[in-house]
Amino acid sequence: MAAAAAVASNCIRELQTDFFETFHLRVEKVLSIGGSSEVVLASSIQDLSHNRAVKKISLKEEDLQDRKLSAKEAKALFHREIEILRTLDHPNIIGGVNGVICPDYMALSMDFCSNGTLVTHLKKMTNGLIDRYFDGLVSGVCYIHSRRIVHGNIKLQNIFVNAKNKSVLTDFGFSYKMPENVSYVKTAGATMAYLSPEVLMKRSKVDPFKCDSYAVGVVLRCLVLKRRPGYCPDYLQEVRESPHVCANFRYFLEALLHRKPSRRATMAQVQTTLDELVPEDYTEELSLNCRPEEESPSTASPPRKKIRSQECEEHSTMSLRGGNAYKLRSFLKKKKCYCTRC
Incomplete structure (x- = not known):
């Protein structure tokens, strides 16, 4: 240092x-x-x-x-x-x-990025561009997180597009390096519309890496819906109510915008999924795993309970066949699952 x-x-x-x-x-x-x-x-x-x-x-x-x-x-x-x-x-x-x-x-x-920020590209966003910019953002954030660096202010205005049409993360004015033996800090985040629920609720300690993950999810939400965030108490509900979100983007939005930090994906998990899963896998997984948490009493799911890792993997991958099943397991930690049954 x-x-x-x-x-x-x-x-x-x-x-x-x-x-x-x-x-x-x-x-x-x-x-x-x-x-x-x-x-x-x-x-x-x-x-x-x-x-x-x-x-x-x-x-x-x-x-x-x-x-x-x-x-x-x-x-x-x-x-x-x-x-x-x-x-x-x-x-x-x-x-x-x-x-x-x-x-x-x-x-x-x-360095000068000649194509402006993601704000200037919102209205002309296509699925191909979203794939490209989101993949680059995840790669960059995953890299800094691997070095225990928290960005702290991820938003559309701080993501530029360079001459090669790649997303480039800038503005590290709120960034800091987390000590190896520290997992939580008192506060994290800078821009209201991108703050995670736990920061908005002013919890005494938060995981700043999960706060970065949430901000990446808000950026993806903006790209998919082609509009700036404003302030929304529940971006995930907003996404679920939108009929024009394709399965692969909905999959990552479900993982990144979860209100509970313990069930929110890390950037390393998202990177692994981007590398290993193919788009057609997402539809089947969403139909099984990504249902709204609050349902009417007549259709409510049984209360969640902790189950063994092996059982979790079985019901999370039962809709997949062959090589796709082992690919999804890399997205799951040994004792965590992002399905709504756990």
């Missing part, structure tokens, strides 16, 4: 002048705005083909007061973001990161 911090410090320069003037950059347009920061497209005055995305984080007193931070605390968070990003190397995570601290703002320079 100390070595990583030293690397981050070496990549952050402090200037008494303006970042754009010092490096001969011209601001072309604003790419996104959020709180006391914005991301702009900057091009080199000497070489207009050289483009960079620059995140500007204000150090003005009024903006710091809005964030309830001192200048020292804001700079510490900036150093942490750079420190984390400089240790990551993944095609679905933003790269080319450098940091500069100016008198009135901090500038984080990074």
Whole structure:
């Protein structure tokens, strides 16, 4: 950790002048705005083909007061973001990161993703694009989780699309690394519409990795329904009431948007399922496993009870044949199942 911090410090320069003037950059347009920061497209005055995305984080007193931070605390968070990003190397995570601290703002320079954020693609979303962007997002989040890094602010505005039409996760301003021996934290998450139920209920301790999983589920919900989230007390119920959600997307929405963290899929489980199951498997599994939890008294299922792992696997895979049965088992932990009978 100390070595990583030293690397981050070496990549952050402090200037008494303006970042754009010092490096001969011209601001072309604003790419996104959020709180006391914005991301702009900057091009080199000497070489207009050289483009960079620059995140500007204000150090003005009024903006710091809005964030309830001192200048020292804001700079510490900036150093942490750079420190984390400089240790990551993944095609679905933003790269080319450098940091500069100016008198009135901090500038984080990074690779430019030429196709904007997922917000700009919502209305023209197709199943093929959803597959592509969702797969990339899962791959990126699974990668950072494997390194025990929590993103903490996954949302449409923080997922860009690069020149290769791949989704790229950005904005690690709320990210942090979880110690090896710690599983829960007091709070997690940043943007209201993407917060998990346990955070909204202000539970004393939450699993931040499961909070990231829920946010990924909200992003998938947005892509499938082609609209921004707003605030909804139960996204899963909203999805269940929509007749135009195909089986494979509904399958992952059921796994990611569950209100109970213990029954919510991890990103590693989702990644395994994406790698091993084929789309036609999802319809059969949904018909067996993904029924609404609250049913009328006349049709209600018997109370759930704990059963042995072997029994769980049997009734979860009884609709599958041949090689498909063993593939689903990799999605299930030894003593957990996402079907509604358990």
